[in-house]
Amino acid sequence: MRDVYIVGAGQSAYGAFPDESYRSLFAGAFEEAMASAGGVEAADIDEAVVGSLGVGGRQLGLSGPAVTEHIGLHGVPCSRIENACAASGYAVRQAVQAVKSGMADVVLAGGYEVMTDMSGDVGKYWLGVSGETEWERLTGTTFAGVYAQMASAYVDAYDASPDHFSKVAVKNHANGAKNPKAHLGFECSLDDARNAPVVADPLNLYHCCPTSDGAAAVLVASEDVASACDDAVRVAGVGAASDHVGLFQRDSYTTIESSERAATAAYEMAGLGPDDVDFAEVHDCFAIAELLAYEDLGFCERGHAPELVDSGATELGGDLPVNPSGGLKSKGHPIGATGAGQVVEAFKQLTGRAGDRQVAGANVGLTHNVGGSGGAAVVHVLEGGAL
Amino acid sequence: MRDVYIVGAGQSAYGAFPDESYRSLFAGAFEEAMASAGGVEAADIDEAVVGSLGVGGRQLGLSGPAVTEHIGLHGVPCSRIENACAASGYAVRQAVQAVKSGMADVVLAGGYEVMTDMSGDVGKYWLGVSGETEWERLTGTTFAGVYAQMASAYVDAYDASPDHFSKVAVKNHANGAKNPKAHLGFECSLDDARNAPVVADPLNLYHCCPTSDGAAAVLVASEDVASACDDAVRVAGVGAASDHVGLFQRDSYTTIESSERAATAAYEMAGLGPDDVDFAEVHDCFAIAELLAYEDLGFCERGHAPELVDSGATELGGDLPVNPSGGLKSKGHPIGATGAGQVVEAFKQLTGRAGDRQVAGANVGLTHNVGGSGGAAVVHVLEGGAL
Known part of the structure; x- marks a missing residue:
């Protein structure tokens, strides 16, 4: 297998942009990716793969x-x-396979979503599309409701409270306030996060990510191409897995088994483990998801995520900063753009371009x-x- | 790049199946694929990629x-x-890349679509989803209307008449009548095809494929795996290309440039040319599309497709049988299943399993x-x- 590199990456701002389309947003992301990629021209791109729920x-x-x-x-x-x-996380993975296959030397991977163009409360159904159909969506379970069940089960099983969800929100907003591309780029206090209106008990507004418009683009290239570029980040490992789509079909509500299997595969391919990771961008669509990610990715033992939050280790100055970009919570969650957008943040961190939110000495990053x-x-x- | 093989392939029947779901149809296709693949078990499958318009x-x-x-x-x-x-044609291509990359040894590629579950005339909007949005779909151009513009331009430009469209229908129905999986598995006469009601002038009902339910599944494997299998068909070449989505943006209405570029790339990778092809499964969503395919794939010169039809060369007993399965016209067109379904037919033809519609001496097949x-x-x- 030949080695594969990220040689450029960019994203649009995430937010509510009534004057933009999925095309104009993606064009902005692509422009930033090309500008960051000294040594690659648009004419070098052999193929493209994009993610969108659409x-x-x-x-x-x-x-x-x-x-x-x-x-x-x-x-x-x-x-x-x-x-x-996970559309564009898989798009990046497919681009990696395309380059490794030898059928392409430079592949554009990315994603886009326009979510804020729906009137009234239609937006809340949007995310429900990702839930299981017969027993979740059509019975009226919102997507926040699905994660609320996981949150309830977690609080029941372990020494955790909704305050841990609030602390995740405070941390991610603090990071997002340093990210000029963030949708909700403002700080929030623990009291703000504690006292927000309930969305799906025990999750409140600050425990839920926004719905956003946005796009992200990543240039994936062979070693030959990368060696002629200004900057290159090696794709050391990739892992993916699926699971039952419906939560009710799973053995456990307090772990996301597909995350654990994907991480195991990625670590094995990289020859690295969780201790080698300097920072991570994880999928915090709801605050409980970030706690589960700590455990599923091996950052701590089962049930110890609340301790890890309390310790401050996952804050920007901590031992293992998580979601330095602000995460889905503060940076935003334009569905199809999110996975590629995490890789954009990792590229920026690993090439010293992350500005005020730069993780010092970042050498290995993980996206989830x-x-x-x-x-x-x-x-x-x-x-x-x-x- | 390592060599890649198709080691098993199957499909559901195509048709209108109110008692089936996308899952049950795909399960049937998968079962046939596994049964055809002596030497591979379900546990050997490393990953899956499926196509669906959905x-x-x-x-x-x-x-x-x-x-x-x-x-x-x-x-x-x-x-x-x-x-x-083209969803599952691309799914097969992605599976080929996954195996060539070395990240997988056996990949399941396939597709599915359920199209006949819509009441009244909603079905006609279905295919329109594949048209360009602002200037085609939202202005009321049906998908048949898009191809009717190509058909009109072709008849204007060359020595062609709607009778050539009818002859394609007669040929494909004759083949489909030999295919137990065909949606419209009956013969039609030239008079039937000539005198059918107009759908979008100059295309009549017999010049248009049906909307179908169905699924198809293909097992793509490395050489090591294939060498232990009963039958294996080598993926000698793969090519893909895109083009302007809207017909009005293109230079020509009488060629599909993306087909031509995809074929050129596939032939180059295979080290083969159109003269080496023993049979082809081409995308005859409308009869004009089969004529364009003859030219775009290099089976004849520009403007000579009508002659090729008249000669009988593309009939089952001819020099270059096209759509021995019955094609989209008679076999059916469950959108997401179609591309993988073409590969299923090619696998059957190349392993001598095509029954009454077997192309004698078939050694090289092309799917489009x-x-x-x-x-x-x-x-x-x-x-x-x-x-």
């Missing part, structure tokens, strides 16, 4: 070729991946992207300074 | 993991590709799958008896 109207089929033609990549093969909220409540998961282990 | 209700997000869990492949990475009608009116295309060149 039920928000507009181009219902073939939106992949529609975005690539818009950014001037006329004719290159392009397909769209849908794996709910979940589809639905765990029906799909994908993990990348990325290594800086490798060329 | 706007027909049911599992709106994460239907990939939903079908793999249903067939017992719990936990394996699975993603869904959407590239309109188009998304929308050509926004995406993917071509596989497959070689029998290679191991």
Whole structure:
């Protein structure tokens, strides 16, 4: 297998942008990715793979070729991946396979979503699309309701309280306030987070990510290409796994098994383990998801995530900063863009471009992207300074 | 790059199946694929990639993991590709890349669609989803209307008449009548095809494929795995390309440029040319599309497709049988299943399993799958008896 590198990465701002389309947002992300990639031209791109949930109207089929033609990549093969909220994490993985296969030297991977163009309360159904159909969505379970069941089970099983969810929110908002691309780029106090209105008990508004518009783009390249580039981050490991789509079909509500299996595979491929990770971007669609991620990714033992939160280790100045970008909670969650957007943050961190939120001495970063409540998961282990 | 093989393939019947779901249809296809693959067990499957347009209700997000869990492949990475009608042609291509990358040894590629569960005339909007949004779909252009513009331009430009479209229908129905899995598995006469009601002038009912329910599944494997299997068909070449999604943006209405580029790439990778092809499964969503395919795939010069039809060369007993399965016209067109279903037919032909419609001496087969009116295309060149 040949080695594969990320040689450029960019994203649009995440937020509510009534004047933008999925195409204009992706064009912005692509422009930033190209500008960051000294040594690669648009003409070098052999193919593209993009992620989007894509039920928000507009181009219902073939939106992949529609975005690539818009950014001037006329004719290159392009397909769209849908794996709910893990769409573009899987797109990056597919790009890695395309380069490793030898069929391509430079692949554009990315994603986009426009979520804020729905009137009234239609938006809340949006995320429900990622839930199981017959026994979750059609029975009226919202997507926050699915994660609320996991949160309740976790609080019952371990020494945890909703305050731990609030502390995750405070941490991620503190990071997002340092990220000019964040959707909710403001700090919040523990009292703000504690006293927010309930969404799905025990989760309140500050325990839930926003729905966002946005796009992200990543340039994945072979070693030959990367060696001629200004910066290159090695894709040391990739892992992916699926699970029962419906929460009710799983053995445990306090772990996301697909995350654990994806991480195990990614660590094994990288020859690295959780102790080697300097920072991580994890899928905190709801605050409980970040706690589960700590455990599923091996950052602590089962049931010890609350301790890890309390210790401050996952804050920006801590031993293992998690979600330095602000995470889905503060940076935002434009579904199809999220997984690639995590890789964008990792690229910035590993090439010293993360500004005020730079993790000091970052050499190994991990990204963790979940589809639905765990029906799909994908993990990348990325290594800086490798060329 | 390591060599990649198809070691098993199966499909559900195509048709209108109110008692079936996307999951049960896919389970049937998977079962046939496994039964055909002496030497591979379900436990050997490393990952799965499935194609579906997927706007027909049911599992709106994460239907990939939903079908793999249903067939017992719990936990394996699975993603869904959407590239309109080329979804599962691209899924097979992605599986080829996954095996070539060395990250997987056996990959399940396939697709599914349930299209006949809509009341009244909603079905006609279904295919329109694959058209361009602002200037085609939302202005009221049906998908048949898009291809009717191509058909009109072709008849204007060359020595062609609607009778050539009718002859394609007669040929494909004659083949489909020999295929027990065909949706419209009956013969039609030239008069039947000539005198059918107009759908979008100059295309009449017999010049249009049906909307179908169905699924298809293909097992893609490394050479090591294939060498231990009963039968193996080599993936000699793969090519893909995209184009402007909207027909009005293209230079020509009488060629599908993405098909031509995909074929050129596939032939180059295979070290073969159109003269080496013994039979082809081409994307005849409308009869004009089969004529364009003859030219775009290099089976004849520009403007000479009508002659090729008149000669009988593309009939089952001819020099270059096209759509021995019955094609989209007679076998059916369950969107997400179609591309993988073409590979299923090629596998059957190249391993002597095609029954009454067997192409004598078939050694090289080509499959050609188009998304929308050509926004995406993917071509596989497959070689029998290679191991």
